[in-house]
Structure formats: C-alpha cells, structure tokens
Amino acid sequence: MNPEKLPQPLAQDSFPIASESCHKVYQNEQDFFRDTTPVPADDEGARAPIQVQRDSGVYLEIFRHCQCGATLMERFHSRRDLSEEGLRDRATFEDLLKAVEESGVERAEARAMLLGFLAGDDEE
Known part of the structure; x- marks a missing residue:
C-alpha cells in the first residue's frame, strides 16, 4: 500500500479513530485502509461516497468494515479532477x-x- 496514493483525511484530527463495537484503534489512514474491508457498493448503509460542502469543497465519505463487522466512516479529500x-x-x-x-x-x-x-x- 503506497501511502502517497491514499486519500488524505478531510480533518487533521480525524485519526486516531476507534470502532465503537470492539474498540480497535486505527491510528492513521494507512491503518484504516489496511486493516478494514470495503463496504460493498450495494450495502444500504453506505450512502453516495462523493459529497459537496460549501466550506470544504468536494470530499469522499469512505465506509469500511472493521474486523468485528462494525461499519466505520471517515471523510477524505477527493483527488478527482472535476474540472x-x-x-x-x-x-x-x-x-x-x-x-x-x-x-x-x-x-x-x-x-x-x-x-x-x-x-x-x-x-x-
């Protein structure tokens, strides 16, 4: 996993983040992507991943499953060129x-x- 290609958290204080179910702590975005699994696109709990907010622009809401099965969500900067x-x-x-x-x-x-x-x- 190349850390340079990972999306960057929208907020500087996003990490560490912990699962409310098992209390596993993800120290940074590398841990978050390495130690969790993607939520399937057809999962009803996962909303549209691309969001637009007036003050922070375009961002991604990334949903991942913790090893315990809990769903975690964090916001990341979008690298997508929307020009x-x-x-x-x-x-x-x-x-x-x-x-x-x-x-x-x-x-x-x-x-x-x-x-x-x-x-x-x-x-x-």
Whole structure:
C-alpha cells in the first residue's frame, strides 16, 4: 500500500479513530485502509461516497468494515479532477473501458489494464 496514493483525511484530527463495537484503534489512514474491508457498493448503509460542502469543497465519505463487522466512516479529500478537462478525461476513460469490455475482457480486468497502461506499466 503506497501511502502517497491514499486519500488524505478531510480533518487533521480525524485519526486516531476507534470502532465503537470492539474498540480497535486505527491510528492513521494507512491503518484504516489496511486493516478494514470495503463496504460493498450495494450495502444500504453506505450512502453516495462523493459529497459537496460549501466550506470544504468536494470530499469522499469512505465506509469500511472493521474486523468485528462494525461499519466505520471517515471523510477524505477527493483527488478527482472535476474540472471540464477532468470530466472529459473521465468520459474518454469510460469509452475506452467499454471498448475493452466489448472485446470480451471482464470490467475489473479491463479497468486494471487501462490504469496500468496510464501508469506506464509495460507488462502487457
């Protein structure tokens, strides 16, 4: 896990955070992402992850499951580029993703391939 690629907490005092159920303490965002599991997107308890607030701008509400099963939520800065150019880039990526999927590649694998290509990975 590359700490530089992790989203940064919205508030400086976000961590440490503890599970109210088992009292496990997550000292920082690395612990939070490493020692918890993602909440499935279809989980009714998870709201839309992207929020907009007048004073702090765009942020993510990230829901994760503690090892005890409790759901934890923390707010993080969004790294998503919502400028006109950024939105255009996202649309282009989605078009490419669909094209790769239509060639018979599963969506998750197609996404990983495209992201690898954009990152300069030359494995394939």
